[in-house]
Amino acid sequence: MKFLIKLILISILTYAFEQFLPWWSIAIAAFLGGIIFKTRGINAFLAGALGVGLVWLWVAWRIDYETNSILTIKIAGIFQLENKNLLIAITVLLGSLIGAFSAWTGYNFRSLFEKKQRKGYYS
């Protein structure tokens, strides 16, 4: 549940920040998402990857669909990719990568301020 909320929060922030700020604002979105709620590191990492990745996938796919891939095909050609789906995949992967590491950084940031715990499952 926490994971899902975290994921949705990161998605909403990603979408919101991208309206006004440059592309790297997705890192802030995922970072903030990584700070709230106490979860495991891997949990934050995945929420960041999916939170950003799904938003990017949705927007990229919708543009590609609405414009009949008019530009996607050409840009894929410039990168010498065999088809446009690969370009969409790379785009999503890139967003996910930033999202994952940012959320993990947020998680690590949060840990700085938490009381030292007994080593266990939840560290």
Next chain:
Amino acid sequence: MRFLKFLFSFIITAGLIVFLNQKAAITGLGDIPPLGKLLDPFHGFWQNAEKDPLDLKISLEQLKLSDEVQVLYEKNLIPHIYANNEYDLYFTQGYLTAYHRLWQMEFLCYLASGRVSEILGKVALNFDRIQRRKGLAYGAENSLKELEREKGNLRFIQAYSDGVNAYISQLKYKSYPIEYKILNYQPEEWTPFKNVLLLKYMADDLSGSDYDLQNTNMVQIFGKERFDFLFPDVPEGIDPIIPSDVKWNFDPVEVTTPENFSIQSKFSPVIPENIEDGIGSNNWALSPRKTKNGNAILCNDPHLRFSIPSIWFAQQLKAPGINTFGVTIPGLPGVLLGFNDSIAWGLTNAPRDVRDWYQITLKDGEKEEYLYDGKWLKTQKRIEKIKIKGGKMYNDTVIYTHYGPIVYDDTCEDDSSKMNFALRWTAHLPSKEIMMVYHLNRTKNINELEKILIDFECPPQNLAIATRQGDIGIFIEGKFPLKWKEQGKFLMDGSDPKYEWQGYIPDEHDAKVINPKRGFISSSNQHPFTEDYPYYYYNNTEEYFRNRRINDKLSALMDITIDEMMQLQNDTYHLLAAEALPVMLDSLDTAILTNNQLKIYNDLRNWDFSTEPELVSPSYFEAWWNKLYDFLWDEFDQDVPLVKPNDYITINILNNHPLDSAFDMVNTSEKEKIKDILTMSYLATIDSISNWKDQHPDDEPVWYKFKNTRLMHMTDLRPFSMLQIPTGGNKHIVSANGPTWGASWRLIVEMGEQIRAYGIYPGGQSGNPGSPAYDTFVEDWASGEYFEINYWQDPVKNLEDIKMVRFHNGSK
């Protein structure tokens, strides 16, 4: 420990962002654009993809207009601009042109001023240096100063610039044209200087070519007699622009021919780049008595280097005092080729030797002084600061003499230490072609036209016009140096004043024809007149085929319709082949041919000289002609720059001089005859076509595939370009579509009570590769179709497929 973990994750994240936010150089792959920025679906390239080109994202904020402007957009994205005053008109033209073509217009300026290294890095340095050393920006500065002398001149140029800048100031990364995102740089402020610079770029494209240095070499190698035989100034059988029955009713200015002038005996390894073979144009006009409806008709198709986005942008401009439709180069205010409510006009290049090379004797390595008339004169130095992306600034010192810049000196190539060639060129002169365009758009009749032609200096052009009153005319316009016979055909000694240009041909002595007896005028870059013109003129890039074909057709036709003119513009009859192929086939040794080779021979025998896209014979002829040409003129393949005789002379040699020494190959011990050369080249042709088949296993060598007419994006990026366009024709053919040049715009206008006009160009109004309007016209253009030009007197309403945009002062 936790802190280290945080630091570690933070550094990875930040590192990724920084890496993906900048352009990275990866060895072997070339430059990779900033991936994060580029791929972000909210700001990156995705945002450049368009669904409906008419879904314009024009922001009316902060537009400094004085009144409302109405713009009607047709479905094909041609805007019709209706303004209440001039400022608003040109402002809106600038704004909309930038909206559709910003990257292209700015990149053209980078090319013209030699600033490409700023974008592409060191690879462009040599290009930039030569662009600067030949003085294009220097010429543009001179012209701008001249324009500034009269206050009113700059107002419309300024209005256009303001419009471009209004658009640029509204841009954010998200809305940048895709090329900026890929090449990772930003648009900069537009200035009136750039408008003028673009005209100098045109001057370079159309007049920036000569063979003076090659000629000098050839006289040394082959002797003057052979040179004159192979390169006559005016060969027999030409069909000039000015019909030979026109008499010259003026007293020419005296030109003093110096005694015992000599041809410089220097070999010159470095040569200026020359205009691509095939660049030229056709225009013609018909007097009302030749046409079916009794109206004058004007036709024009300029053949320029192909590019996509196209070099042309179409629009209608209407404001008090002006109502014109046509195309212009993005960045150039007004309409360059088109019509208004009184006249229609078209341009073709009028190639003439308007640039000459002078050998300069510098005093010493300091280059402070040069020898002239026995004295040492001071040079001027112009330091060109070339910014290089990812490198240090390159300072290039260019030495200027009173002739012009020393383009080639010891800083250019290793073996040119003693060259010091200065360029004298009319493109360096302060000139006001832009004013000529301004006035042309408003001209009402031939009398008015003749008054404004004086501003037309460089590049020289043949201006054809047809008026609604039924007049037709052609004017060969430009600033032409006065020359004695053969002056400037060869490198000249810059220290001797007798080689100076002795002034210019007075404007009133420029050649023109108005309403000639034959009922039409035409030009296709051929000789302007026969040798009886009272002034010496020279050029060796004249056309010999398109002009004869067009004049033959126009002479024969009566009751001419627009449809027939469309057919003529798309005429693919290969006159060169018709004149060369019979002797080629006759002289071939058919006894040694295999069955397959004989079949191709018979196909060529039966060929009707049409070069329609799906035919195979044109491919064989083209390949054979090129091989023959190479074998025939092999003595010109030397390690100093030379130029080979043109196709017209080559046909003359084939037909009338079968024993000429040209048929003997230099590198063989035998003495080849015409039959040997033709047989060898024929067999080599069969080989080269079968090589082509091996490389294209799925294709037949049909003409359009073999020729490969292509529209390349200016970055040469293939996915933004279009290859193997199914179109016929080639150079020397009326439909002049070669591999990389051709009919860049076709216009037909009937100047009746109701003006009827048709146009087409290979491209689309949008410069955005992500827009459906990027290539709107290409298919129709290739198959010889046109769009009907809507020339509305007022902003019509309630039409289907029309979008109305109202521009107004943003504060309202």
